[in-house]
Amino acid sequence: MIVLHATFFTPVMKNALRWLVESVRYHIKRNRNFIHGREQNMSEHNRKESGKLARPAKWVIRQLLSEIESRGTEIELYDAVEGGYAVYYRLLSGDERVVTEFAGKLNILQQGNRLEVPHE
Secondary structure (H helix, E strand, C coil): CCCCCHHHCCHHHHHHHHHHHHHHHHHHHHHHHHHHHHHHHHHHHHHHHHHCCCHHHHHHHHHHHHHHHCCCCEEEEECCCCCCCEEEEEEEECCHHHHHHHHHHCCCEEECCEEECCCC
16 A cells, blocks of 8 residues: 655645545445445345245255355345245346356256256
């Protein structure tokens, strides 16, 4: 990190720098609040929806969510079968291929937008 002494700046430069720093702080805070708020809402929704599934399926689907979200892909779960092993999803952002790739790695059966965790 570079630290510059304030005496090197003219009053105009100081004001411009002050404005720039405040502007950047404002936008970072605003974007962080928006992103975290949306992630919390979606995560809560997906947590509730996956919570309807049988316990083994719930953990596999949540692992899928974790993997794809870390790669910039977001889905919304819906119509989970209560105590079952299947759930549907909507792609909200990112790449469908990421969902397909990690569903395959986790041995989740994928038929269109339906995900099913294999069971006996």
